[in-house]
Structures are given as C-alpha cells and as structure tokens.
Amino acid sequence: MRPEQCVTGNHIEVCHGSVLPSAPDRISFWMVLRGSLLPILVWTGVGCFAYFVFNPVVAIVLGGLLTLLFIVGFGLRRRAKHSVRCSAYGALGGVLDKSITGF
Structure with missing residues (x-):
C-alpha cells in the first residue's frame, strides 16, 4: 500500500461521517477521537457503572x-502492510465503532 493512501478517510471508519474530510486526506488523532466520541462516552459510562455497582x-x-x-486490530492492519500510524488510528476507530454496533 502506498503511504499517501494509508491514513485516509477511506481506511478509518468512525461513528460520525461529518467529522471526516470530504476527500481522502491525512487524519489527525484528534479527528479519530472526535469521531468516536459517542463510543468513548458509552464505554466510559459502562466502565464507571461496573466499577461502582459490581467491582473494580x-x-x-x-x-x-x-x-x-x-491490539488484535493493530496487528491485523500491520500484517496487511499498513503504516504504524494508520494501524493505530484504524484499530482505535474500528474498536470504538464496532463495539457499540449492538447498542
């Protein structure tokens, strides 16, 4: 995979499409977090609930x-010859995006 194609909006899926740029472009870590705000809030709430109600x-x-x-997502992306940056952003966005699909 060519480096200029690796970290693009086509390779990183986040919950809110309006956060992503309109054309393939380099994406910052802040943009991945901003696009994944809903899953971050959901999992933070679930973690706090589990901590206080059940057990730490x-x-x-x-x-x-x-x-x-x-880690699994990062490894799969690295095995597919993505860059380290693309693998990290894609794994983070992918885990957060796919983890709330059932909600």
Whole structure:
C-alpha cells in the first residue's frame, strides 16, 4: 500500500461521517477521537457503572477486553502492510465503532 493512501478517510471508519474530510486526506488523532466520541462516552459510562455497582475488577476486565481488541486490530492492519500510524488510528476507530454496533 502506498503511504499517501494509508491514513485516509477511506481506511478509518468512525461513528460520525461529518467529522471526516470530504476527500481522502491525512487524519489527525484528534479527528479519530472526535469521531468516536459517542463510543468513548458509552464505554466510559459502562466502565464507571461496573466499577461502582459490581467491582473494580469488572471494570478492569472490560478495559482489558477493549485493549485486547485494539491490539488484535493493530496487528491485523500491520500484517496487511499498513503504516504504524494508520494501524493505530484504524484499530482505535474500528474498536470504538464496532463495539457499540449492538447498542
């Protein structure tokens, strides 16, 4: 994959399409976080609820699961010959986007 195509709006899916630029362009980390604001808020709320209602261990397990999914996504993207930056942004956006599909 050519470097100029790697970190583009075509490769990183986030929840809010209005956040992404209209044409393929380099995406900043802030743009990925801004596009993933809803999943971040949902998972923060779920983690806080689990921490206070059940046990801190439940919140740690939830965070570990999301971290594991990020690592797997990062590894799959690196194996597909994406750059480190594209892999990190894509894995973060992908985990957050796909994790709230059921909500």
